[in-house]
Amino acid sequence: MPDPEFETPPIDLLVIAAHPDDAELCLGGTLLAAKDRGLRTAVVDLTRGELSSNGDPETRARETAAATKILALDYRSNLDLGDGTIRDRDDARHALVGEIRKLRPKVVLAPWRDDLHPDHAGAGELAYRTHYLTGVRLYAPGAHPPFRPPQLGYYMGHTPFEPSIIVDISKVFERKLELMFAYASQFHRSGVEGAPTKISSPEFARYVEGRAREYGVRAGVELGEPIRWQDPPAVADPSSWIVGEGLPGSEPDRGIGSVDSGSADRKRCS
Numbered sequence: 001m002p003d004p005e006f007e008t009p010p011i012d013l014l015v016i017a018a019h020p021d022d023a024e025l026c027l028g029g030t031l032l033a034a035k036d037r038g039l040r041t042a043v044v045d046l047t048r049g050e051l052s053s054n055g056d057p058e059t060r061a062r063e064t065a066a067a068t069k070i071l072a073l074d075y076r077s078n079l080d081l082g083d084g085t086i087r088d089r090d091d092a093r094h095a096l097v098g099e100i101r102k103l104r105p106k107v108v109l110a111p112w113r114d115d116l117h118p119d120h121a122g123a124g125e126l127a128y129r130t131h132y133l134t135g136v137r138l139y140a141p142g143a144h145p146p147f148r149p150p151q152l153g154y155y156m157g158h159t160p161f162e163p164s165i166i167v168d169i170s171k172v173f174e175r176k177l178e179l180m181f182a183y184a185s186q187f188h189r190s191g192v193e194g195a196p197t198k199i200s201s202p203e204f205a206r207y208v209e210g211r212a213r214e215y216g217v218r219a220g221v222e223l224g225e226p227i228r229w230q231d232p233p234a235v236a237d238p239s240s241w242i243v244g245e246g247l248p249g250s251e252p253d254r255g256i257g258s259v260d261s262g263s264a265d266r267k268r269c270s
């Protein structure tokens with residue numbers, strides 16, 4: 001008798017998050033852009049954020065449901081592994097292996113392994129070790145067969161890293177802010193008092209935009225989200241990475257035998 005869950009179509013992009021709101025804050029633009037392209041997206045939260053200085057787990061769960069709706073996710077789950085305790089450990093590996101084998105994602109994105117927040121760094125390390133184990137046939141045999149996702153990468157939380165790619169989120173940035181403010185207990189609202197935290201200050205939205213602009217400008221787009229691959233992906237079709245319209249200032253001198261030969265040529269010649 002086939003498991004009905006195994007019959008569901010595989011996920012294209014799976015985001016692993018230490019706390020509800022991490023996926024929205026760090027990769028909300030990427031998730032929205034992926035959904036706009038018709039990709040199947042999922043988030044696995046590892047905790048309920050119960051150590052948060054503001055709000056409570058029940059409020060956070062309602063906010064997560066609202067954000068999930070905006071993201072139009074195909075799947076979201078919470079492994080409830082205990083806020084403040086996320087480490088690469090056996091019970092966490094088992095739980096995450098089950099989710100990854102069930103969803104069979106093409107790409108998994110986890111928090112950067114060297115992040116300042118111990119839960120984020122722990123989640124990144126857990127994802128790295130679990131990614132290997134998902135393909136080991138006799139490890140934690142369960143309802144779903146072994147499956148190792150082809151691509152593992154990391155997203156940026158507190159601590160910067162040198163990215164492998166920048167996702168252009170210019171068209172979805174306003175919706176990313178909506179996502180952030182769906183978590184009203186965590187982020188600043190004028191006239192509402194709460195424990196001061198890094199993300200509850202009125203400056204935080206400007207900081208989010210500033211970071212998106214910083215990485216966007218490096219890639220020649222307005223706003224971007226940085227991703228770092230664990231290993232470089234193979235690209236079979238070179239046209240898939242000959243992209244864009246050229247960085248600002250990269251237009252060739254049109255006075256010397258210039259021909260309009262398309263954006264790919266403009267980028268190569270400049």
Ligand SMILES: [Zn+2]
Pocket residue numbers: 018019022117120
């Ligand atoms: Zn977090």
